[in-house]
Amino acid sequence: MSTFKINYKCLSKSFNQNLLFNIDELTIESGKCTLLSGINGSGKSTLLKIMAGLETPDNVEICFKDNKLDWKTACRQIHKEIIYLHQSPLMFDASVEKNIQYGMRRQGFSKNKIIELTKIALQWADLEHIKNNNARMLSGGEKQRVALARAYILSPQILLLDEAFSNVDAQGRDKIFEQIYKLKEKGIGIIITSHELSRTTDLAEQHFQLKNKNLKVLNNNKTAELKATELKLVNA
Amino acid sequence: MESIGAASAHALYLLFAGEPELWNIIGISFSVSLRAILLASPFAILLAFVMAYRRFYGRRVLIYIFNTLLSVPAVVIGLTLYILLSRNGPLGDLKLLFTQDAMIIGQIILCMPLILIMSHTAFQSSDRRIWETARTLGATPMQAMFTVIYELRFGLLAALIAGFGRIIAEVGCSMMIGGNILHHTRNIPTAIALETSKGDFSQGIALGIVLLVMAMFLNLSLSLLQGRGEMI
Numbered sequence: 298m299s300t301f302k303i304n305y306k307c308l309s310k311s312f313n314q315n316l317l318f319n320i321d322e323l324t325i326e327s328g329k330c331t332l333l334s335g336i337n338g339s340g341k342s343t344l345l346k347i348m349a350g351l352e353t354p355d356n357v358e359i360c361f362k363d364n365k366l367d368w369k370t371a372c373r374q375i376h377k378e379i380i381y382l383h384q385s386p387l388m389f390d391a392s393v394e395k396n397i398q399y400g401m402r403r404q405g406f407s408k409n410k411i412i413e414l415t416k417i418a419l420q421w422a423d424l425e426h427i428k429n430n431n432a433r434m435l436s437g438g439e440k441q442r443v444a445l446a447r448a449y450i451l452s453p454q455i456l457l458l459d460e461a462f463s464n465v466d467a468q469g470r471d472k473i474f475e476q477i478y479k480l481k482e483k484g485i486g487i488i489i490t491s492h493e494l495s496r497t498t499d500l501a502e503q504h505f506q507l508k509n510k511n512l513k514v515l516n517n518n519k520t521a522e523l524k525a526t527e528l529k530l531v532n533a
Numbered sequence: 534m535e536s537i538g539a540a541s542a543h544a545l546y547l548l549f550a551g552e553p554e555l556w557n558i559i560g561i562s563f564s565v566s567l568r569a570i571l572l573a574s575p576f577a578i579l580l581a582f583v584m585a586y587r588r589f590y591g592r593r594v595l596i597y598i599f600n601t602l603l604s605v606p607a608v609v610i611g612l613t614l615y616i617l618l619s620r621n622g623p624l625g626d627l628k629l630l631f632t633q634d635a636m637i638i639g640q641i642i643l644c645m646p647l648i649l650i651m652s653h654t655a656f657q658s659s660d661r662r663i664w665e666t667a668r669t670l671g672a673t674p675m676q677a678m679f680t681v682i683y684e685l686r687f688g689l690l691a692a693l694i695a696g697f698g699r700i701i702a703e704v705g706c707s708m709m710i711g712g713n714i715l716h717h718t719r720n721i722p723t724a725i726a727l728e729t730s731k732g733d734f735s736q737g738i739a740l741g742i743v744l745l746v747m748a749m750f751l752n753l754s755l756s757l758l759q760g761r762g763e764m765i
Binding site: 351387 | 660662671672684
């Protein structure tokens with residue numbers, strides 16, 4: 298998989314004239330796993346949605362393959378390569394199988410290809426036994442796995458995971474972690490927001506923190522410090 | 534004047550005996566109203582979607598206008614169209630007055646605001662993740678819009694049924710611009726009004742039964758559909 302790289306400069310977003318963040322520079326690329334942390338309300342989800350082209354920023358300069366792109370052109374490229382997963386993923390009112398096929402159908406995959414890839418995705422996410430169940434009736438963990446399989450099968454360059462472990466029990470969390478590791482091995486770039494630093498820091502090669510309306514790159518020492526603080530809080 | 538019992542019995546006889554005049558009226562009613570709904574609903578739903586999902590200049594004014602149109606009496610719309618379509622009116626050359634086409638135009642104006650406002654409410658209160666999930670999985674804006682419409686199908690269907698209910702039972706507009714001409718523009722409500730004014734209740738009751746059965750059938754269909762829910 299060739300490296301996919303996209304660079305965002307002077308990225309700012311505000312709501313009702315209140316500045317949420319103003320980021321000087323941010324580069325995301327395939328093959329790397331990045332942890333994005335920040336307190337509640339710091340704008341993690343909004344930032345991920347902007348990166349996925351689902352939210353319009355107030356200002357941004359996008360550089361892709363050494364070309365400066367305007368927002369609309371960039372969005373077209375982004376929608377092909379970057380997939381965003383909600384904290385609580387939305388399941389369409391259909392079976393698990395049809396949910397997995399949604400993106401492939403919309404992107405014009407051939408019928409045979411859809412059938413073949415659906416089998417692979419169901420096997421990959423261990424969802425074969427519930428493939429005919431209505432996806433809306435699944436548990437939080439199962440929904441998250443369907444969402445990951447639905448994204449995985451489209452082979453994106455970057456996957457943005459917004460609090461993928463919230464509302465999921467320990468067993469479900471393990472399964473999701475397992476899936477994320479598999480995605481990482483496949484060379485898909487992952488940006489993950491999570492309050493569960495202890496496990497996600499092991500997964501991530503770099504750590505960004507949204508603080509004081511800006512994005513900071515944290516070194517290993519700082520990450521370890523945060524992890525230790527979290528462990529102390531858990532043990533207390 | 535017949536007793537209610539006798540009139541009702543005669544009404545049932547007219548219905549089940551397949552009385553041609555009565556069924557012709559029913560046919561005209563459904564044909565005109567269904568055509569009006571078919572023409573009005575795509576535009577109303579599309580505009581409602583745009584109003585809920587896009588921010589553009591004049592959006593609030595548009596919502597205000599449609600909300601106002603919602604409460605305009607049918608007879609006022611009929612009067613306005615009558616003035617416009619009458620021989621000396623600005624659209625008189627179209628020679629549409631007292632035709633089914635004129636009735637369709639009137640019914641479109643009547644049902645459009647209702648379908649639009651109800652659809653707009655459904656879109657506005659919908660889960661934004663539907664649109665976002667569709668887009669991030671590679672759907673084009675058009676495909677994503679159809680996904681949202683599909684996910685909200687029951688709310689939108691209820692809007693269509695309410696719109697259909699409003700026009701199938703509407704008298705004022707149809708009477709003014711249709712002219713209540715037998716075999717041509719006489720529909721269920723105008724026929725009920727005419728027969729009642731003549732003191733002949735049986736045909737009125739028979740047509741009333743048709744409207745009631747239709748209302749029950751539509752609501753039952755909607756409830757049954759809501760109970761299922763496979764898609765894509």
